Amino acid sequence: MSSYLRFLVAGLIGFWLLLSGYWDNPLLLTLGAFSIALTAYLASRIERHYPLKSVTRMLFRLPAYGSWLLIEVIKTTLDVTKCVWMPSRYPISPTLDVVPMTQKTRVGKTIYANSITLTPGTVSVRFEAGGHLLVHALTADSMDDLKAGVMDSRVTAMEKQ
Amino acid sequence: MLAATALAVVRLHSLFAIVMLFGIYSLLSACIFVVLDAVDVAFTEAAVGAGISTMLILGTLVITGHHEKNPKHGPWLPLIVVIVTGAVLIWGTLDMPIFGAADNPVHQHVAPRYIEQSPQEIGLPNMVTSVLGSYRGYDTMGEVIVVFAALVGVLSLIGITEGKSPKRQYTSDDKPPRPVLQVMAKLLIPYIFLFGLYVQFHGDFGPGGGFQAGVIFASAIILYTLTFGLDDAYELVSPSVLRPLAAIGVLIYGGTGVVTLLLGGNFLNYSVLADDPVHGQHYGILAIEFGIGLTVATVMMLIFYAFISRGEKRGNEV
Amino acid sequence: MFAATCLALLAIMAIALVRAFMGPSVYDRILAVNMFGTKTVLFLAAFGFLTGRPDFLDIALVYALINFIGIIAVLRFVETVTHTGTGADD
């Protein structure tokens, strides 16, 4: 049993208890145990095909990164809002460019790409060859921010063992 | 908004855009059900209407091509038919009591009995489940059999080609891998499974039940198929496993009825399943809901497989 | 308070609907449908509070799920069908 699976089972148990809210009904708890077993079985079969390494460690670092990301999201949202309501003072300048990406693992790359998409004003288009990411940005400024690489290095730091 | 959506559906010619508007239509009607306090109906509409039917229609489009054929005759004849039918229907509703009036026949005949006595007789917090599973056990069984019959029809018409096709080697040019989606789907799918099972087993307590759970469970598999490909989905849950399971689901439902017969009750009268009738009802409903969920989930997956594999046979890569 | 939120969400849904009708490309429509879906989820959540029955949240979750899978399915379909086309609608 890999560490990911162990982590998954713990997550599933928590998920079930929180969803259900009936913590003292033996019938439902039995059914819950059955459901979790079935789910874990299916998940392990997927896992055998597409193993993901070092996910657990990154998941533990996610909250710290998430709070940083939240502030970024608020900042960029305000930027986009300005572009929507005052197009003459804050004109848009859509840009399409490649951004370097220093993550090694698939999960790290995914987190980076999704963070870019999650912050309004930038959206990741596709992975390019050689560890680059094609990004579409609403304004040239947001593209410059991205190229400065703060987010990139933060995601890469999460990958570290 | 519902009317506007319907109008747009009629106006557009790209079948594809129509499918998406149908999705919106389902979401809207589900909203209306929620507003009318019919939570279970909304649940079903959300799962079946917006989700599965959209996907199945898409699957059909893959097979048939995505533009409406030019109509052979003018629009006037169908229009007249529709208008006449609509007029007759509206004329019919004139006779009906005012919507929501307290003295409607609906509210006087069976509904009070359901509402007043189901807590004592069945003891489940969610009344809809009691009605569906116990009072209307025959109807629901009919529905399950209809679903099963649909599966039989689709399989005999289209059939599933199991992974006999040679493994395709994807080059980056032909079909770029979708790394983001694969990672996300992989992390997400177990929770969807568990959520489906949760809906399955908590149908007694909140909105939900076998039909919705089956659809959710199937949608997890569909997500897996969409992101990883049909061959991998076959390896995870192969059609040859699913086919007997679909039949077993119906058998569980019918078998529960037979067991109640053997124990000396009427067909599908669960009170005899335990010493305490209320507990008996509970177990009975749990059993048939499980049967429903099993059947619906497997049938949905099989029909989806059938459409997708058919699309692949035609040379389209899905 | 919840009523105002619900009204605002309905307004957003209406605008998304306009975008879905206008197109012009398939992707614009999908974007609008996606937006419509997420707003439906929020609407359901807020409406549950409006009527004092927050157990609608299960439905909201199912919506979010179905919406996501639906979008993915539609995209796969578009990639399949318009393989030779330009990607534009009609």
Add this chain to the structure above:
Amino acid sequence: MELILDVLSWILLMGGAFFGITGAIGTLRFPDFYSRVHAGSVTDTLCALMIIGGLILQAGFTLVTVKLIMVLAFLWYTSPAASHALVRAAHHMGVPPVLLPKPDARSKTREGSSSKP
């Protein structure tokens, strides 16, 4: 205390509604598909966060809060995946983006240069 909570959730809910409408207007106003995606992602992220945050303040520490957080987490988890898939598909199919230069000199040249690498 009650009052403070109410005022806070008012602010959050109305802020969410404002950002949602902003995004919706943006999808109508922006010139091409790609920039509309940005507007759409405004409604998906901050709008959802604020509305659900406002609802959480009203719900207090109950299982309802947990479910609200699940809804939010699910939305935040799937919406970037959906927009990414959308943009990727559009790009893959060759939908040309409208690219505008950075308006230093306030040049109003609106040429749709379809530069696709």
